[in-house]
Amino acid sequence: SQEFDFTDNSHRRFNPLTDSWILVSPHRAKRPWLGQQETPAKSTIPEYDEKCFLCPGNKRVTGGSNPKYESTYVFQNDFAAVKTDQPALEVYNSGKDTLKDRLIKVQGVRGNCFVICFSPKHNLTIPQMEIKDLSTVISTWQQLYNDLSKQAVEEKKPFKYLQIFENKGTAMGCSNLHPHGQAWCLESVPSEVSQEFKSFDKYKHAHNADLLGDYVKLEMEERTRIVLENDSFLVVVPYWAVWPFETMIVSKTKVPSVAHFTDKQKNDLASMMKQLTVKYDNLFETSFPYSMGLHQAPLNATGDELNNAWFHMHFYPPLLRSATVRKFLVGFEMLGEPQRDLTAEQAADRLRKLDGVHHYTENL
Amino acid sequence: SQEFDFTDNSHRRFNPLTDSWILVSPHRAKRPWLGQQETPAKSTIPEYDEKCFLCPGNKRVTGGSNPKYESTYVFQNDFAAVKTDQPALEVYNSGKDTLKDRLIKVQGVRGNCFVICFSPKHNLTIPQMEIKDLSTVISTWQQLYNDLSKQAVEEKKPFKYLQIFENKGTAMGCSNLHPHGQAWCLESVPSEVSQEFKSFDKYKHAHNADLLGDYVKLEMEERTRIVLENDSFLVVVPYWAVWPFETMIVSKTKVPSVAHFTDKQKNDLASMMKQLTVKYDNLFETSFPYSMGLHQAPLNATGDELNNAWFHMHFYPPLLRSATVRKFLVGFEMLGEPQRDLTAEQAADRLRKLDGVHHYTENL
Ligand SMILES: O=P(O)(O)O[C@H]1O[C@H](CO)[C@@H](O)[C@H](O)[C@H]1O
Ligand SMILES: O=P(O)(O)O[C@H]1O[C@H](CO)[C@@H](O)[C@H](O)[C@H]1O
Numbered sequence: 001s002q003e004f005d006f007t008d009n010s011h012r013r014f015n016p017l018t019d020s021w022i023l024v025s026p027h028r029a030k031r032p033w034l035g036q037q038e039t040p041a042k043s044t045i046p047e048y049d050e051k052c053f054l055c056p057g058n059k060r061v062t063g064g065s066n067p068k069y070e071s072t073y074v075f076q077n078d079f080a081a082v083k084t085d086q087p088a089l090e091v092y093n094s095g096k097d098t099l100k101d102r103l104i105k106v107q108g109v110r111g112n113c114f115v116i117c118f119s120p121k122h123n124l125t126i127p128q129m130e131i132k133d134l135s136t137v138i139s140t141w142q143q144l145y146n147d148l149s150k151q152a153v154e155e156k157k158p159f160k161y162l163q164i165f166e167n168k169g170t171a172m173g174c175s176n177l178h179p180h181g182q183a184w185c186l187e188s189v190p191s192e193v194s195q196e197f198k199s200f201d202k203y204k205h206a207h208n209a210d211l212l213g214d215y216v217k218l219e220m221e222e223r224t225r226i227v228l229e230n231d232s233f234l235v236v237v238p239y240w241a242v243w244p245f246e247t248m249i250v251s252k253t254k255v256p257s258v259a260h261f262t263d264k265q266k267n268d269l270a271s272m273m274k275q276l277t278v279k280y281d282n283l284f285e286t287s288f289p290y291s292m293g294l295h296q297a298p299l300n301a302t303g304d305e306l307n308n309a310w311f312h313m314h315f316y317p318p319l320l321r322s323a324t325v326r327k328f329l330v331g332f333e334m335l336g337e338p339q340r341d342l343t344a345e346q347a348a349d350r351l352r353k354l355d356g357v358h359h360y361t362e363n364l
Numbered sequence: 365s366q367e368f369d370f371t372d373n374s375h376r377r378f379n380p381l382t383d384s385w386i387l388v389s390p391h392r393a394k395r396p397w398l399g400q401q402e403t404p405a406k407s408t409i410p411e412y413d414e415k416c417f418l419c420p421g422n423k424r425v426t427g428g429s430n431p432k433y434e435s436t437y438v439f440q441n442d443f444a445a446v447k448t449d450q451p452a453l454e455v456y457n458s459g460k461d462t463l464k465d466r467l468i469k470v471q472g473v474r475g476n477c478f479v480i481c482f483s484p485k486h487n488l489t490i491p492q493m494e495i496k497d498l499s500t501v502i503s504t505w506q507q508l509y510n511d512l513s514k515q516a517v518e519e520k521k522p523f524k525y526l527q528i529f530e531n532k533g534t535a536m537g538c539s540n541l542h543p544h545g546q547a548w549c550l551e552s553v554p555s556e557v558s559q560e561f562k563s564f565d566k567y568k569h570a571h572n573a574d575l576l577g578d579y580v581k582l583e584m585e586e587r588t589r590i591v592l593e594n595d596s597f598l599v600v601v602p603y604w605a606v607w608p609f610e611t612m613i614v615s616k617t618k619v620p621s622v623a624h625f626t627d628k629q630k631n632d633l634a635s636m637m638k639q640l641t642v643k644y645d646n647l648f649e650t651s652f653p654y655s656m657g658l659h660q661a662p663l664n665a666t667g668d669e670l671n672n673a674w675f676h677m678h679f680y681p682p683l684l685r686s687a688t689v690r691k692f693l694v695g696f697e698m699l700g701e702p703q704r705d706l707t708a709e710q711a712a713d714r715l716r717k718l719d720g721v722h723h724y725t726e727n728l
Pocket of ligand 2: 167173174175176399691692693694695696697703
């Protein structure tokens with residue numbers, strides 16, 4: 001009988017972080033695509049746009065105006081999904097095991113939302129920034145993390161978890177081209193994060209080790225999914241990746257949060273972010289869209305929350321075959337299980353082989 | 365102190381089917397949208413398109429050609445994600461608790477994939493079909509379910525779960541406009557479905573009742589999230605809906621699968637599907653995109669799998685504000701938790717009030 005061929009035969013892989021499976025159908029990459037075409041980012045974007053709500057000195061959506069900032073700039077989101085001031089929600093429970101008691105679970109959520117303009121330049125994306133300026137972005141994340149932790153303690157603000165992320169490109173719902181990230185701070189740990197903490201905990205009980213610590217060791221042994229590496233971080237296409245060129249930047253040693261970084265680690269992360277996103281742009285010679293974000297310890301974490309936390313970043317980029325053809329995670333993926341059209345190893349291989357020089361910066 | 369206002373204040377709601385939380389930020393619907401615009405479906409699509417791979421009599425992508433079919437037509441997917449014939453995958457385990465044993469879990473997945481053309485007409489979507497023709501679509505689902513169940517037993521085919529779904533519209537990754545659904549049959553129960561079965565089981569142990577049975581009763585008491593109703597089915601915007609106008613069609617009594625329907629139930633489902641999708645089209649006066657699918661008992665189910673199964677369909681439509689503005693579930697949603705911009709009750713109210721007549725069929 002024939003041998004199982006991972007580059008052609010369908011299989012499912014288990015994601016120990018989310019505790020769920022992914023269907024891999026590598027032969028499917030061959031089917032023709034007649035569906036929606038994405039619009040690649042324009043190649044001529046000015047350094048300053050007078051109509052942009054985020055450029056230095058410009059009017060904001062809600063009135064006010066931005067200072068003439070010269071480096072990374074943070075402000076409160078004008079359309080925050082969560083706010084500090086709202087009435088408390090008393091949790092209803094009749095105590096009589098009614099249908100409502102059984103089925104309706106709800107919590108009030110307070111918090112605060114911030115926008116982080118990476119630089120004053122309207123056209124400068126992460127792959128085009130200097131490493132030292134990316135370090136400044138990371139310093140800004142650290143400062144937010146520390147400030148909000150302090151406000152939680154000293155001013156009793158409802159801040160428990162800080163979700164830092166970036167939506168890049170119109171394909172990922174970004175509504176303003178000026179390169180920026182966001183930071184949403186909530187009084188509850190969001191679902192995805194609390195699921196990871198559950199998995200960390202389960203793994204520690206089973207193996208007396210850290211899930212991501214072991215995973216880093218395994219990837220360094222196998223080396224088939226590593227895209228980039230330096231002293232402090234590994235960039236891998238995780239074994240259980242869902243998006244075609246999904247990656248994870250994971251610290252080699254246990255660091256609970258961005259605020260716990262040494263200067264060396266900060267610099268090493270800036271370097272990995274730059275190198276990875278340059279590869280992404282080079283892959284399809286386009287300003288590569290993605291959503292990315294940090295997973296780390298909750299603010300003021302102690303005990304297991306602090307001990308089990310292991311800093312990492314997820315990059316979820318939608319493009320599959322070219323600057324205009326993306327992967328859709330739709331019918332089967334939403335109702336059945338996520339499905340991908342190439343293996344993690346194939347994706348890692350392609351990314352690994354790409355140049356580290358931003359090839360077409362001049363054309364952008 | 366002020367009262368908590370569910371139509372304005374942020375809160376999270378628990379989804380007992382997926383065992384996770386959703387963030388609801390109703391005030392956010394007010395923010396301006398400057399991002400990607402969707403392309404609505406063209407309003408002049410011919411009844412027959414000579415270039416379509418799905419129209420009767422036409423050439424298929426891989427050679428062959430379609431019969432001159434006159435009703436619902438099923439064929440095997442030319443680019444199936446899973447296949448019946450592939451080598452078996454021996455599950456690796458050294459038995460020594462190595463890193464690989466701990467972290468790499470993989471299974472081979474065999475199965476079969478089908479395409480179901482709803483009708484010969486290239487431009488006839490579900491809301492525009494006659495109820496009797498929608499009954500024929502449902503009969504086709506029943507026949508597939510029964511045939512594949514039989515093949516699993518009699519021919520020992522690797523068929524365990526049949527996931528029936530439709531991706532409608534280019535925004536939902538549909539690559540061929542000719543109205544069609546799909547059916548993927550796999551040897552494993554997909555993640556989303558097995559999560560629901562876990563939840564059904566847990567609920568039964570806790571309350572000695574069916575989760576969806578109780579939920580139907582609750583919705584019929586509260587009536588704030590019901591969109592449509594007939595003798596056999598309820599259409600609700602679930603309390604924990606993620607997509608702006610997400611709905612669930614749920615049977616009022618326990619029916620394990622589409623194959624267990626009476627003729628009355630088949631007709632009632634056809635009627636709900638028609639009425640719901642007409643409302644969807646009327647909402648933003650466009651051919652409303654969505655992914656939808658059936659959740660039901662595995663093939664040849666017995667024991668808990670049969671006893672806990674409760675037929676329902678999920679509709680996941682992306683549009684938020686108009687024919688061109690969709691909700692993006694991106695950065696915060698992917699890394700933190702799903703977030704929505706209006707409450708389930710607000711969405712249900714809008715859908716409920718819409719006309720049941722397809723207003724603009726003539727313009728399509
Ligand atoms: O099978 P299709 O219609 O070619 O493809 C579409 O549906 C599939 C099943 O949901 C997805 O995997 C694809 O990404 C999507 O484009
Ligand atoms: O906050 P923005 O950039 O206006 O909006 C974008 O990111 C948010 C957070 O991921 C999402 O909820 C929105 O759907 C998306 O369009």
